[in-house]
Amino acid sequence: MQESEKELREVAKKLLLEKKVDLIIGYEEGTLPLRTRPIFIREADETKKLVWNFRCENNLCFYLKMAKERVGIVAKGCDIRSIIGLIKERQIKRENIFIIGVPCSGIIDRKKIEDILEGRELLEGIESDSQIILKGEGLEEKVDKDKLVHASCKSCKYRNPVLYDTLIGKEVSQGEGEEYSDVEEFASKSDNERWAYFNDEASRCIRCYACRNVCPACYCPQCFVDQSLPTWFGRTLHPSDTLIFHIIRTLHIAGRCVDCGACSRVCPMNIELRMLNKKAEKDVKELYHYEAGISLEELPPMATFKMDDPQEFIK
Amino acid sequence: MNDLYHPRSVVIKKTVIENEARDIKTFELVFLDQEEREKFEFSCGQFAMLSVAGAGESPIGIASSPLDDEYLHFTVKRYPTGVVTTALHSLEEGSEIGVRGPYGNFYPLKAMEDKNIVIVGGGFAFTTLRSTIRYLLHDKNRSRFKDITVLYGARTPGELIYKSELKQWEERDDVNMYVTVDRGEEDWKGRVGLVPNILSEVAPSSENSIALVCGPPIMLKYTMPPLLDLGFSPERIITSLERRMSCGIGKCGRCNIGSKYICKDGPVFTYKELRELPEAAV
Amino acid sequence: MEGNRIVSKEKSEWKPRIIAFLCNWCSYAGADLAGIGRLQYPPNVRIIRVPCSGRINPYFIIKSLQHGVDGVLVSGCHPGDCHYISGNLVARRRFAILKRILEFAGVEKGRVQFTWISAAEGERFSQVIKEVTQEIKALGPNKRFVKEA
Amino acid sequence: MRKGDRLKEKIIKKEQIGKWLEKLGKDYEIWAPVKKNGLVSFYPIQSAKEIYFDFLNSKKTPKDLFFPQSEVLLSFPKEEVGKEVKTILQKPRIIFAIRPCDAKSLALLDQVFDSEDYQDPYYVERREGILLVGLACTHPQQSCFCTSVGGGPFEKAHLDLVMADLGDGKYFVEALTQLGEGLMQRDDSLQDVQEKDREKLAKTKEEAEEKVKSKLVTKGLEKKLDKIFDSPLWDRVHQRCLGCGICTYLCSTCHCFALLDEKDKARVKRIRNWDSCMFPEFTVEASGHNPRISNRERMRQRVMHKFNYFVERYGETACVGCGRCIQSCPVNIDIREIIEEIRNE
Structure with a gap:
């Protein structure tokens, strides 16, 4: 990790000095234990602030959507898939983006740390190669990184960038395990159980829209939920309103979602948004043999059709 | 107990389409309960929340004079994304809507007595100025004010509102009327020119005068320098601001500019106050 | 509102309220044909004519459920017959995902149904309405997404 | 309130709290921090067992118990107008274990919603019908900076009653208003305060204040x-x-x-x-x-x-x-x- 961080800083510095880019978007250390956060660098000197580690949890594509200059972006496998989506949907121009690809063995899910802490406060977190040491008042616990990896990353098959201008560090081994086991297990429950689950999740939603705002695939100038004429759905906290918001968002990003997991990670109310999105991803794969963010050419599945698309569901 | 947010019922007695684009309408509203009209004491420059059940509420300046005690006038522009304005425009005469208010402060009518009054208005923001003109020109009031100059402009002749009244005022000899349009049309025989330019041409004296200015932000911006040049001090220039509002009573937070709430501490501000407000952009 | 009253009556009397979004160029004419042919079908369906099944936004379907209808039927032209060449084909993908997601979230199978009915299929129309009505009746009143007053 | 009135101070053992709340529960609906889905929030409780005492602070603020995120103010047709604001609270309420910072926030909201020129009926009714039982903050977090904005982990302002965990299975209880005193008197098994309890309190308070490491200068x-x-x-x-x-x-x-x-x-x-x-x-x-x-x-x-x-x-x-x-x-x-x-x- 140390090595690649060094390499990253050098690459970024060079890009700025050679004026290949005007801006580097990457990660720096944050103000809370184990937190990193986005940083915007325009001066070569500042590149020493850049970090790359297990804790770089943000998907930085959000910032590409508004960047007007030539941008160098530090991007993990999933972030790059998001970038491919944005290029394909003509939200950004390939020639304006310099992709600094970083192979990634998975990133942290801070909610798992909260579970371990059980209400105690984390005062310090130290990251080593394979472990995180959690320190607090009367607390010192070593946890394997494997146990803290975000659910999206575990079975990720795109840990190595599929598109990049430069690659930092060495390629890593792909994620293992069955990608859709959670979805399948959940699908085997009864209608009522599934409905109760989603209703319960949606009842916690506070409509902060962080999931939507952070989502690289959500770039509509005005979201359907904010539209006033017509006002499609209510703006109350009624679980019907909030669940509809999440379901429609899932439909909107079906075939475009790359399962970067950002929506789940930003949710302050621990709503498991991945469950819906993963299901849509699975369906798109099954029905239309499409995976988002892999090729720059293939049309997004929901924007096209084939004469012989499956239609067993049509009466 | 829930009086604060409780609209009073009014009936749309009459509607007048004011402009060629047909998206500005004046609504004549009559309270179902005349007592409510008496309680609805307002002054020129104030606004009220008009509500259409199911669509919501919208803050609209009161266009009738406080002395028009039978009815209230509101002139409303319909916007394609305006839920309430669209709903209002679709209503027929006889429909029932709600009114909540009056809210906000008003033009300093008392301080204007024994002074020359210069009124500068642009486009559809002329509504509360119309209320003021009606008030000033009322038989009971006219003698309390000195010279009255009204300068009103719109983009095109078709966009001038209150046309029949403009004509009436032009015919009076106790008010100096100047009506102008940015772009003339074939049958337009009146003035052509931007409000700030016409203002400089007309050059009303600033001595013992107060100016009331209301219009789109861009007009306000360009009207201030000529007024200052004419010798109007910033505290003698009175204007009215607009912002999105929801509660009308200074609580919901959206019309917040600096420590002020437009709905409660405004909408009427002197140019002096305005210059001290961040974000006002005038 | 009338339907609302029906719902609140005894369960034995309960009659489902179903919204059918029908493509103007095929299924709507099919319904017409069923009418002209005096074909009997249950009166529980309220028809909304749309210019093409491609016009049907998932919002319409979900909003219908939120408003308390008991079932939604969408019917368009058979593949290859779309008046606008491919409206129904793009829609087919959209419906496929929508149906799967709704069912995943716990909306009962059969609550939201899709079909193709051409202008010539009056008989089929009445048959489909019979079936859909029966199936939705069997499911009972819709409880999913309903935002109670 | 008479300051320093020692009769208004009591000690309650942790295991007694359940009994005390049970008595209070007869007349009050008690809302307390409960952990659900990994999040601590205020919920109505039936028993003290549900309370999550070791919380740092709740995820959402208890402000929504006074000013809900979504609330119906009126409904039409108009014959129903006026019926809408019925008594919002069915029963007087206690918010149990509210943190001093959140209590302070209510005082700030009072300025907005319960001022001389404007009393929001919905807010005011709740404010008047809800008692605040504070729980002093013995574990301020790194991100806390209450002491920089006029508060403190043991701040008592705006509460009816304040409790502080003395760490030895005992809580120091102090009534700050008459209503708070009423709550305290509900249970006669509360014990008198000993000098060592008072010392312990002072020490705990000092320790807590030390933990508020973020110091910001907000003056000016x-x-x-x-x-x-x-x-x-x-x-x-x-x-x-x-x-x-x-x-x-x-x-x-x-x-x-x-x-x-x-x-x-x-x-x-x-x-x-x-x-x-x-x-x-x-x-x-x-x-x-x-x-x-x-x-x-x-x-x-x-x-x-x-x-x-x-x-x-x-x-x-x-x-x-x-x-x-x-x-x-x-x-x-x-x-x-x-x-x-x-x-x-």
């Missing part, structure tokens, strides 16, 4: 802000912002709202929902014009409102230093840093 901040409305600082601090509503919706002092109508089968409801100045739609006018065009303007508004406009209007900073915005911001925007930057500007 409003004057500084007066001068930097157009500073390039705002270009920097907003850069990371996603424009979501987490900071506003988890904030214990944010109070902006929107009124909107909703139609269902039978009637029209006029609803008051929280709103956030971080959303573009907050200020966009019917004409489409938006005076706050980007996150830069919106974030500036949020900071200015808390540390300048509110101070000018009500004489206090609209921030209680609870640190929720810092903890939950998805991109780690830290208000402490922003304040520091403003001071250095």
